Amino acid sequence: MAIAFKLLIVLSFACFILTSCTGGNGSPEAAPAARQEAVRSGENRPAPGPDESMFRIEVTVPPGITAEQPFKAEGALINKSPTAWEMEHGADMFTYSIYDGNDRPVLQEWNTIAVTSIGIGTTLSPDAAYSYDGREHTSIPLNELTVKEPGEYTVVAHAQFTIRYEGKSYHFKISSDPYEFNVMK
Numbered sequence: 001m002a003i004a005f006k007l008l009i010v011l012s013f014a015c016f017i018l019t020s021c022t023g024g025n026g027s028p029e030a031a032p033a034a035r036q037e038a039v040r041s042g043e044n045r046p047a048p049g050p051d052e053s054m055f056r057i058e059v060t061v062p063p064g065i066t067a068e069q070p071f072k073a074e075g076a077l078i079n080k081s082p083t084a085w086e087m088e089h090g091a092d093m094f095t096y097s098i099y100d101g102n103d104r105p106v107l108q109e110w111n112t113i114a115v116t117s118i119g120i121g122t123t124l125s126p127d128a129a130y131s132y133d134g135r136e137h138t139s140i141p142l143n144e145l146t147v148k149e150p151g152e153y154t155v156v157a158h159a160q161f162t163i164r165y166e167g168k169s170y171h172f173k174i175s176s177d178p179y180e181f182n183v184m185k
Helices: 002-020 030-041
Strands: 055-060 074-079 085-089 094-099 120-124 151-165 168-175 179-184
Antiparallel strands (some): 055 074, 085 151
C-alpha cells in the first residue's frame, strides 16, 4: 500500500511538471499565466463556423414598374458578421419569387432556363453586400421579371451559396424579407 501511495505521489508530481512547462522559458510559473491569457483572448477556442444569422438578403426593384414590361430585381447578400468569409456559388445564386396582394405566387413565363454549371468564388468582407445576376452563364437573366396586371405585389429574393471555413463546407439557402412594390398600367 505504501508503494502504491508513493507511486501516486510521483505520478501526480510528474503530471504537474508536464502541465506546467511552457516549452518556452521552462518556468513553471509562466505557464498558468500564459494559459489564462490564451483563454481570455480566445486563442484556445476555435472561431465558430458561419451560421444563417450572420447573413441577410436584401432585394429591391426599380420605381415605376409597368404591367407587362420586364423589370430587374436586385438581390444582395449582406455579411453581418465581423468575419470575412470565403464564399462559393453557382450562376443561379439568386432566384426570385413574386406574390400578388393575396399572397398567391405570380409565375413567370419561362419555358426553359439553361444554367452553366460553374463555380464562382469570392471573399465576402464584413458589412459588405454582394450581388450576382448570372450574367452570361444563364440563358435568360434570372432577375428579369414581369407582372401582367397592375396592383400591389411583393418580391422575395432567395440566395444559395456555400461558405468554406476550416476545411468544412457550410451550405446556405436563405431568403429576403418580402419587398413591396406597385405595378402601374
